[in-house]
Amino acid sequence: MRFTVTGVCLSAGIGMLGLISSWPALLQAAEPEEVPTVHALALYGDPALPADFDHLPYVNPEAPKGGSMISAAQGSFDSTNPFIVRGTPAAGSMQIYDTLLESSADEPFTMYGLLAEGIRLDPQRRWVEFDLRPEARFHDGEPVTAEDVVFSFETLVSKGAPFYRAYYHDVTKAIAVDEDTVHFDLGDTKSRELPLILGQMQILPKHFWEGRNFEAVTRDALLGSGPYRIAQVDPGKRIVYQRVEDYWGKDLPLNRGRHNIDRQIYDYYRDQTVALEAFKAGNIDIRIESSASNWATAYDFPAMEQGLVKKLMIPDGQPAGMQAYVMNLRRNKFQDVRVREAINLAFDFPWLNKNLFYDAYTSTDSYFENSEMEATGLPSADELALLEPWREKLPSQVFDEALPIAEPEGLRERLAKALELLQQAGYTFKDGTMVNADSGRPLNIEILLYNAQFERVAQPLLRNLARLGIKGNLRIVDVNQYLNRLRSFDFDMVVGGFAQSLNPGNEQREYWGSEYADRPQSRNLIGLQNPAIDALVDAINAADTRESLDTAARALDRVLRWGFYVVPMYHLPATRVAIWDKFGWPEPFPQYNLDLSVWWVAPDKAKAIKNR
The missing domain is CATH 3.10.105.10 (Dipeptide-binding Protein; Domain 3)
Structure with missing residues (x-):
């Protein structure tokens, strides 16, 4: 049983004696308030999908499982820990971890429950609570608990890259209310985004890291709870991720039709020219092409003429940055x-x-x-209201001149x-x-x-x-x-x-x-x-x-x-993707992001490529 008093979630029978004495002070501070438990958070408006949705709208829920996808990574790597300052992390290393919430690529910024089955957000956004799914497990079978969430937050902020201190800047406290409930105090902030980005946090296993140096470079197969585990580490050359057959979350509506490919392989190349030749030779399955020149001229080779290789231009609904x-x-x-x-x-x-x-x-x-x-142009009245207090710190052109444009x-x-x-x-x-x-x-x-x-x-x-x-x-x-x-x-x-x-x-x-x-x-x-x-x-x-x-x-x-x-x-408001024609994917593509987790290996196509 859970109930909320001024933002503190309590569970009957757990730690009650130590908390009863503090209730009068809490009740004097504010009247008790009922905060509904929801399945998703949207930055503005409401989530597009109801609590009982069956699957994401841009997936094939019956997609086949199996096969492999080989991608090229550039340079080298010497670490499997992507969270710290030291070392060069391996490509793809985030996919072994689950997060509290996960975004939909078909909505601007909506997060649906993954590790968390329920979310409570204070109407004044002073705190947020997540109820973890009791069935959530790390790859070694240990349950994912609120203590793991608190450990992840404190470790990333204190020992992780500076990014995490910036990202969670306004979170003042993380509390494990009980085994399955974690509470975050959000401090004196009006940030609408903060509860959602807390949901993006990768959850680390506290029991795995106890006695280990989190800040040290490591090449170990680290432990997570996500759809993939590290299967092979060849430092500087290759890393292989294997789909977890008994992944705890495989049957969640959020995951139906996703994480279909058995092996995600990243081969490292020092030079993009060599990586391109490896793709043309069939040693790489998929290539995100960053060169307009290559896109226009470098894909004229026999496999393309035979229809074994495809070029896709996938629209990007995000700002260009x-x-x-x-x-x-x-x-x-x-x-x-x-x-x-x-x-x-x-x-x-x-x-x-x-x-x-x-x-x-x-x-x-x-x-x-x-x-x-x-x-564009001159600042609007609303912009000027933000800019005027800083007039002495800013160039006069900010206020008085239209913005310069490229190549006038x-x-x-x-x-x-x-x-x-x-x-x-x-x-x-x-x-x-x-x-x-x-x-x-x-x-x-x-x-x-x-x-x-x-x-x-x-x-x-x-x-x-x-x-x-x-x-x-x-x-x-x-x-x-x-x-x-x-x-x-x-x-x-x-x-x-x-x-x-x-x-x-x-x-x-x-x-x-x-x-x-x-x-x-x-x-x-x-x-x-x-x-x-x-x-x-x-x-x-x-x-x-x-x-x-x-x-x-x-x-x-x-x-x-x-x-x-x-x-x-x-x-370029699109992503150039070249592939060996062994994959399937749902269409149309999601509106805002390319989501390769919904692709699959088509057995007949893969066989034709193998026998070419």
Whole structure:
């Protein structure tokens, strides 16, 4: 029996004596309130599926089980622990873990119960409780309990990567009320997203980690409760995940028609060119193609002509986000916004798109491209209400000028403007080199890469910078060295990505928040420390309507764009997927995300591929 008094869930017969004495104080604080137990949470509105739904709408509930899917991963790995700062984690390692809730790829942000069969959310969003399914089990047969949830939260926040401290920033306490009930206090926060992102937390087995060093690199087959377990670890070369035949959750409506493939295999390749050749030879089953040039020209081989290989262009309903050359503000050379704007002006997207990309891409302007959150023109009255308190901390253009758009003029005019900006910033052109007039130091820039595929994209930018007297060079390192330098912010510029969803929230703190500027391995690659940006991130998290969220995101977008912190690149509102034709999948594809968990191996097709 469970009942709730001012947000504290109690179970009759469990720990009652220690709690009875505190009830008068609780009752004086507020009247008892009935909070309904629900099966799902939606950020705005109601979940699309009722409590008695049979399966997700975009699955084939009768999909066959079996077969394998081999994917390529780049570089190397030395760890099976994806949660910590140290080491390079193996691809796919999250799929051995279950979460409290799981999202539907057909809804903007709705989470349905997975480990949790019931959810209670305080109407004032001061707390949330999850009732665990009593049948939930880790792979060793031990039950998943509220103590495991509390252990997972405390371990990830205290010992995990900085991402977790940002993500769960406003959670003040986690309490195991009884064996199957966990309670989270959400502190003084108005974040609508926080209860849902708590539901995304991977649940770790407390009994497995007792006596082990969570922060140490390990290659062990770690224990989870998810649909797959680690079956083989060949460090740096291959990792294999095996479908769990007796997976506790296989018959849940949420999982019907999902997790159909027996073996998920990730083979590692140092070079994308070699990985492509491995795909063409049939050693890889599926390839997410990131190169427009490859997509246009590299798939002309016999198996494609014979119909054994397919190319799919799967629409993406999420915002495009921001892929860009990221400038590191921890370097003095990038402190002046005029220098940053000048570097932006040297990027020639039309030339790249025509000569390298077969006109496949669209230039990116916004951090929330292809969504209602993208800022345009001058700020609205609602945006100004958020921006005005920070007028002294922001460029005047934020308030007075329409946002700049990509490629407003020809390259010659752009470089002339860039030269003028550099001179205003105190640089002078001397003997073919741009030097600081005070120190005499040349303006040099290094772009750090781990993927040689970007070399041909970066070289045109370096050539244009050279026309301004800026000496640039590429440094291509292996993925482990790249990650180490990224973690310690040891770079001038890198190609970075800031992924966005239709419902941005706590992850924005780690992208742009001042407190993460100097935390190793944080995603504040730019090194931003601006109270105005911090306040706008808080406004996003406090938004209680779709309209207020859009307004706060537009204001943040506007400020970031006028800061010229990155050189925006380009985007494609779809995912390119090449496959050997051995798979089946439901159609239409889900609206918002590509969900490979609903694919299956078609036995007849797989046999034809094997006998080709």
